[in-house]
Amino acid sequence: MSRRHAARVAAVRRAMAQEGIDVLVLRPSPDFRFLSASPEGALPEGVLPEGGAPDGGAGPGVFLVVTADAIVETRDPAGLVPASARRVGVDPEMRASELFRLAIAAELVPASAVLAPLRLRKDPAELTALGRAVAAAEAVLAQAAELAWFGATERTMARRLRLLALESGCEEVISLRVSAGEHTARPEHVPGGRVINPGDALLVSVCGRWDGYCAEAGRVFAVAEPPEDYEAMYSVVLAAHRAALAALRPSVPFAELARTVHEVIDASGYGRFAAPHVGRGVGLGHDEGPRAGEDAVFAPGMTVCLEPAIYVPDLFGARVADVVACTAAEPVPLGTRPHTLHVLDR
Template sequence: MTPERVEARLKAARTAMDEEGVDALVLRPSPDFRFLGGGNGAAFLVVTRDTLAETADPARWVPEGARRVGVDAEMRVRELFGLAIEAELVPASSVLAPLRLRKEPDEIAAVERAALRAEEVLRQARELAWFGASERAMAAALRMLALESGCEEVLALRVAAGENTARAAHLPGDRVINPGDALLVSLCGRWDGYCAEVARVFAVAEPPEDFEAMYSVVLAARRAALAAARPPAPAADVARAVAEVIDGTGYGRFAAAHAGRGVGLGPDEGPRLGEGTPLAPGMTFCLEPAIYVPELFGARVADVVACTEAEPVVLSSGPPEPAALHVLER
């Protein structure tokens, strides 16, 4: 970041600290750390009303008599105990989360590059030999493709086949992929400091019966969500639009609990769809409508969306319609 941007963010952070009654921020390497310009190899970044220090000894920089200290949400337990600060410890997110909601144009461009790289990895995945391979083996192949694309960190990677597609938190296992299987494949990673997630629906040889109908409902929910994502509507309107479409088709009790969350320097930040935060230009979020029918199959798509003054912009090319569903060769 430029020195001018760091200074502007520090000024905003210090104003927010005053409003929240926070005397200092102690951040470890994390999205908040990077947001305020940290990154020179130090263990911690400490921000006070008149000091910015990257240090291995944060207690040295916390003002004597500090009453409330904001600590990083990613702080480890041993790091918290090691601070030895006699003050009330509160989440630093109370200060920094509102400041991170809206991205600068170059940040949106960085998120877009991350989304396009994630999508390119999933495009390359269509050329792999899926039939007869295990979920775990294909996840390993995707991880390698992601790293070869320049991904700095693979944050989440999902390959789910057949009945496993109906499990929202499924981790790739030994399940062998066969013709007639539905497949859910998703990749969340960090490229050049910014995060994005893309999820796509595949089928092997041919989709299972009724799968395309479920997939079409998910795409209809996605379209409704994009129509609702107009500033200054609350983020909850986007989630409500997803729910109304899915409920109207009888799949309501099988809908995913969340319609999406913000992405940027971190993979899970504001705005969180379903909450009342007013949408504003510069916000970027992962829209991820999904349906999971236990023991049958599930359908989920995910793309990163940027809010503008007018209509939202999908930063990747988006999923295909049911008629063009990705069907992998046997």
Template structure:
């Protein structure tokens, strides 16, 4: 892998990479805190802090790739006179394709997230708050071995129609649509799974709308295969939603890459010409949000294989009615 990285560095005219804890850091084998420095020639070395990292950069370096998540004080601490560029210029194309071990790790992460949402069905939801249930799910993820909880969403009733809702003290009541998602990192790899529940009984017209969301995801999965662009996959899902009459209420993004980071290329949106290939992993997440009423989003991690899309998070997507 290091040889491939150095080849990309040479193509981009980068003399050294400096990485802090991040997806790029983990891609090169970084663990815990600290920094990694990879010169174009010489060994990959670890450093405790930015000053120590700066000492490992060859004095002849004229162009240095820095981690996209590097903070301003870290950049100043490096005290580099070289031109600074993002390390992702070299690493992003390599990280698009994942080997068998990486796909297996992503599958384990997806299975763990899946298991948390399956256990969530057995919890007592009636009369509790979004915030309390989000904390409960957060704890369950940690108990499941999650190394870092990246996000937990619990959105009830009209809040399920708010794409970036933050769980609050809103009480969960019978008749509510309930949107629940968990995103975390297991074994260095990220996964997100989102499911939709109904509390006691679904709201009027909710099931019809939810069926459109499921159909949109199926259309995306049917079109996801090697040689197809990310934009084409997104378009397949969008056409289903548009044809249903819900087009104006659809989420702007139908999915995104996921792996060492939770938001990566490719993006399943119009304009992303990334050609899909075996080994790419994406989170396919169509959603429809009806303001002030309810929303529905289903998210699953899939891998592109020579035969097409393979879903790594395998729990049922059928609308589950919570009875307690």
């Protein structure tokens, strides 16, 4: 066990004692990765990610069990839970079938009470790993800008993006977004059969996991030329993004950053079209703390994906997504890709 891993395990055991939790039982998940002794962010050999087996099966059933004096990877976690255990922290992503197989008589509580606060602040090695993941996601977008978009469908381009992501070393593609024209105004749009034509706005983003860490990069394109009034609306999104970046400082509540974003958009006249969600924490998970709705306050080492957006129904929308680290001095964007509205010429 490395010194860094030993310190992490010791911090978890202190938190377990404070929460009155005797044992943790974790399935393959971000929490599993956080406590695994494997190389940073990676699952041990033979252990599949939280999605399970490639065919949708349950996977190999390996668990991580943490007690006061041991930390063990096992296929039989129930056998390692002491009979005296009164409260057992289980992975929030535990499946019902897995819980039944545990057959533990103790009270079961979410392990997140212990692990979520410890995962909030990333150490320098984690920030470096996140930076590599962001660079990989941005490289996929850079390649996407060189593809032929005219006449292709959203679904076809999403497949090409997925292939680019996998070729870049992405171990899990979490989400891909390709929205064209009026579909850019639909936050939850799934790429479909719409043909991409000149004059269309495009929202393109890739979210995935590289070497255990998650990153998303999202940008706005236009095909041949942007729609009328689109650049003006997009400039508001960029102004909101800059305001969010300026507000991301230690001791600032996440809710205040969200208010800052909405004030900028409200002042532009697009207030009723603003996305309520302005960002989320990223790290070993793609959607973790800090969160605006949890009274979160920024501190050095926290990392968030800033993603202000405006969606005008049946017309168009714009969104950018960037991973940013909060530091003691100033916020540090982990990516370098510019926010310029890129006009595709093919």
